[in-house]
Amino acid sequence: MNASPASADHVAETAEPIGFIGIGVMGTPMALNLLKAGIPIIVWNRSSEKCEPLRKAGAEVAATPDALFARASTVLMMLIDEAATNAVLDRGTPEFAAKVAGRLLVNMGSVPPAWSRALAQDVRTAGGRFVEAPVSGSRKPAEAGQLVGLVAGEREDMTRVTDLLKPLCRETIQCGAIGKALLMKLALNQFLLAMTVGLAEAVHFAERNDLDLAAFKTAVDAGPMASNVSRLRSAKLIERDFERQTSVDDAWNSARLVTNAARDTATASPLADACRTLLGEASELGHGQLDMAAVLCALEARSGSGKN
Numbered sequence: 001m002n003a004s005p006a007s008a009d010h011v012a013e014t015a016e017p018i019g020f021i022g023i024g025v026m027g028t029p030m031a032l033n034l035l036k037a038g039i040p041i042i043v044w045n046r047s048s049e050k051c052e053p054l055r056k057a058g059a060e061v062a063a064t065p066d067a068l069f070a071r072a073s074t075v076l077m078m079l080i081d082e083a084a085t086n087a088v089l090d091r092g093t094p095e096f097a098a099k100v101a102g103r104l105l106v107n108m109g110s111v112p113p114a115w116s117r118a119l120a121q122d123v124r125t126a127g128g129r130f131v132e133a134p135v136s137g138s139r140k141p142a143e144a145g146q147l148v149g150l151v152a153g154e155r156e157d158m159t160r161v162t163d164l165l166k167p168l169c170r171e172t173i174q175c176g177a178i179g180k181a182l183l184m185k186l187a188l189n190q191f192l193l194a195m196t197v198g199l200a201e202a203v204h205f206a207e208r209n210d211l212d213l214a215a216f217k218t219a220v221d222a223g224p225m226a227s228n229v230s231r232l233r234s235a236k237l238i239e240r241d242f243e244r245q246t247s248v249d250d251a252w253n254s255a256r257l258v259t260n261a262a263r264d265t266a267t268a269s270p271l272a273d274a275c276r277t278l279l280g281e282a283s284e285l286g287h288g289q290l291d292m293a294a295v296l297c298a299l300e301a302r303s304g305s306g307k308n
Contacts, residue, residue: 017042017060018164019072021088022109023050025244026135027078029142030108030168032057037167044068046084065089066099074104074164076133081253082111091122100128106161108133112257113179113186114264120153120178129154131161132178134185135169138245140232146170148188152181186261189254193275196233196251200296203237208303213238233293242290251292252279 020031023045034041035057042060044067045051051061062068065088069075079085085107090096100123107116107130120130131153141147149165149172151158162172175181199220206216217234220226236242255276262269281298282288 015040017072019043019062019068019075020059020078021045021065021068021075022078022080022084023054024078024080025139025247026142028053029139030076030078030135030147031059033142033145033167035059039164039167042068042071066095069099069103073102074106074160076106076108076164078108080109082115085109085111085119091119096122097126100126102127104129104131104157104160106131106133106164108135110134110185110254110257111182113182113261116182117179129157130178131157132181133161133165134182135165136185136188140245142168149173150175150181150184152176152178183261186254186258190258190269190272192229193251193255193258193279194271195227195229196292197275197278197295199230199233200237200293201299203234204296204299204303208305236291236293237296240296242287242294244289244291246292247289248279248282248292248294249288251295252276252283252288255279 017040018034020027020034020041020043023031023043027045028050031041031043031054035054040060041054042062043051043054044062044065048061051059055061060071062071077085077088079088086092090099105123105128107119116132120132123130131151133149133151135147135149137147145168147169149162149169151161151165151172152175153161158174162174165172173184175184203213203216206213217238220230220234232245255272258272259269259276262272278295278298279292281301282295285297285301287294287297
């Protein structure tokens, strides 16, 4: 039975809020979907103005990370990198243990698996619990609550987080010990990077050979390579619509994590290496905050046909 508006308000007034740190391109729709599901949340972001849409939707906004941790025993973190996560947690200082003890920390950011394992150990030593829960998907799936969740940690904690992620994810997959969820995401990202950069190269080839790009898209959409990714990104590439879903810089960071993890296990990754190089070139051209489809600009620059 669905909760009535009155009962949902009652839950929001009486239940302890879930903490959510990191309100960006992905964090905003994810936090909004928790609110829409009737889950009370308290949020914090370094740039406080990004919290305003959530405040208007009913979230409590914390003035500091400390204030958030004081109100929430479960905290989701969607931060850009290891340094930002360490800073929020006061890791390496006496304040770290007081902040994490007795709490369940859920790190949803893309970080190196080995770093995640080390953080998990530090959290456990301080008396806290830890789950890594990266998600697969970009802004539109995040807005639609159609992400794919990947969780790793202790079984009881994974079950708790799987339930919590239902408003955000169409499916959540339990991957095992800490590190495995991030490795799973890197494997998925390796495929996505190769698909997107390969599609950009195909569009560039078609354009350089004076093919009808609309006909090219129709052929791709009708063929065995068609997917949600190809439909979205082929349209963006052909229309030169580089409004961000996943940025060039975020895609480059994914490629960096993939190639570094591959080197750690002496695993060949020639396609990921090429993607990392091309995305880096696109960023150097000034396109780092555009959608990763802007990798097309790096290909055009190599061919001597750069466009604005």
